[in-house]
Amino acid sequence: MDVSPAAPARRAAVAFILITILLDVIALGIVIPVFPTLITSFLGGNTPRAAQIYGLFGAAWALMQFLFSPAVGALSDRIGRRPVVLMSNLGLGIDYILMAMAPTVWWLFVGRIISGITAASISAGSAYIADVTPPERRAAAFGYIGAAFGLGFVLGPALGGVLGSIDPHLPFWVAGILSLVNFAYGFFVLPESLPKDRRRPFVWSRANPVGSLKLLRSHRELFGLASVHFLHSLAHNALPSVFVLYTTYRYGWNARTVGLTLAGFGVATVLVQSTLVKRVVAALGERRTMLLGLLCAVIFFTIYGLAPTGEIFWFGTAIAALWGFYGPASQGLMTQRVTATEQGQLQGAIASIQGITGLIGPVLFTATFAYAISPERELHAPGTPMLLAGLICAAAALLAWRVTRPTTAP
Numbered sequence: 001m002d003v004s005p006a007a008p009a010r011r012a013a014v015a016f017i018l019i020t021i022l023l024d025v026i027a028l029g030i031v032i033p034v035f036p037t038l039i040t041s042f043l044g045g046n047t048p049r050a051a052q053i054y055g056l057f058g059a060a061w062a063l064m065q066f067l068f069s070p071a072v073g074a075l076s077d078r079i080g081r082r083p084v085v086l087m088s089n090l091g092l093g094i095d096y097i098l099m100a101m102a103p104t105v106w107w108l109f110v111g112r113i114i115s116g117i118t119a120a121s122i123s124a125g126s127a128y129i130a131d132v133t134p135p136e137r138r139a140a141a142f143g144y145i146g147a148a149f150g151l152g153f154v155l156g157p158a159l160g161g162v163l164g165s166i167d168p169h170l171p172f173w174v175a176g177i178l179s180l181v182n183f184a185y186g187f188f189v190l191p192e193s194l195p196k197d198r199r200r201p202f203v204w205s206r207a208n209p210v211g212s213l214k215l216l217r218s219h220r221e222l223f224g225l226a227s228v229h230f231l232h233s234l235a236h237n238a239l240p241s242v243f244v245l246y247t248t249y250r251y252g253w254n255a256r257t258v259g260l261t262l263a264g265f266g267v268a269t270v271l272v273q274s275t276l277v278k279r280v281v282a283a284l285g286e287r288r289t290m291l292l293g294l295l296c297a298v299i300f301f302t303i304y305g306l307a308p309t310g311e312i313f314w315f316g317t318a319i320a321a322l323w324g325f326y327g328p329a330s331q332g333l334m335t336q337r338v339t340a341t342e343q344g345q346l347q348g349a350i351a352s353i354q355g356i357t358g359l360i361g362p363v364l365f366t367a368t369f370a371y372a373i374s375p376e377r378e379l380h381a382p383g384t385p386m387l388l389a390g391l392i393c394a395a396a397a398l399l400a401w402r403v404t405r406p407t408t409a410p
Contacts (some may be wrong), residue, residue, distance in 0.1 A: 029156020
């Protein structure tokens with residue numbers, strides 16, 4: 001994996017952080033097939049009410065990300081990436097174990113708040129990659145992060161579906177153990193990526209959400225790309241918010257089928273991000289690769305929303321993997337617009353954007369889903385949330401095309 005022309009030690013450091021992210025995502029993916037089902041069971045099988053509560057859970061998690069991610073990003077610029085990743089892993093491990101013991105739905109809610117505060121390892125990992133990778137190779141390197149993410153979703157949901165069919169609490173126990181193992185791995189193996197001479201003081205004016213977002217206004221194209229990322233992240237919330245509820249309701253899938261479907265999506269994502277991103281960026285450039293990814297998002301969300309059968313839905317999943325072109329190309333473009341000492345703050349700002357959309361998205365898409373399947377509605381259209389996400393991605397593609405046109409480049 002040649003993501004950098006530097007010494008083998010640098011490539012090894014990238015490998016360390018990719019393994020760290022992989023283990024984190026496996027832990028996250030394990031609980032996805034069973035979390036909505038567990039909430040539904042606590043509510044006596046009331047699916048519309050469970051959709052609303054699940055949306056509230058997502059909004060609470062996103063609020064914590066919005067409030068705490070900028071501080072975490074600024075902190076990583078001050079003390080380094082390694083301690084931030086370790087704190088995140090330890091916090092997530094404890095949180096999953098707390099949720100495994102949850103006797104009520106509100107115990108789960110507290111667990112989501114804790115995980116929202118501590119879930120910073122991926123953004124810190126992205127800053128880590130930016131630290132050790134030359135600007136011209138960052139899109140390919142971020143593609144490897146996407147591949148690690150995809151592989152985690154191959155193993156995680158498949159394992160979660162199997163474990164959830166045994167006991168809905170079991171995936172949380174396994175996720176907690178994996179996170180704690182990840183903490184131990186990082187403690188003994190993960191090196192620091194940010195030299196002391198490239199660190200800067202922790203300042204609250206940059207560490208709060210509003211101050212963090214000011215960085216995005218420092219460059220015209222960076223602000224435009226951040227606006228595109230806002231729309232992209234908003235649309236992305238349709239998947240974690242209603243994917244399980246939608247496929248269970250419309251196609252009658254169980255936890256095993258959902259888990260295997262997500263695993264299939266993960267396989268396709270790994271193939272795209274580990275083998276295609278680098279080649280496509282080299283052939284098309286980062287701008288066109290980003291636009292291609294957004295176009296694929298429009299197509300697969302449309303298929304998801306209109307698919308009358310599970311088989312057609314699976315066809316959309318193959319196209320969905322090509323959405324993975326967007327992230328590495330967009331990240332590569334944005335990291336080139338800030339200095340080496342601002343990479344952590346940039347990742348914190350990006351996480352804040354995701355936090356803002358996470359406040360809006362889960363409520364928006366779950367409320368849309370609940371409305372679309374309500375018995376009082378004459379028009380029964382459960383795919384409405386997916387079609388709405390497709391429209392948002394179309395708007396993102398149009399905006400991305402405009403803000404990155406050569407005539408508007410600084």
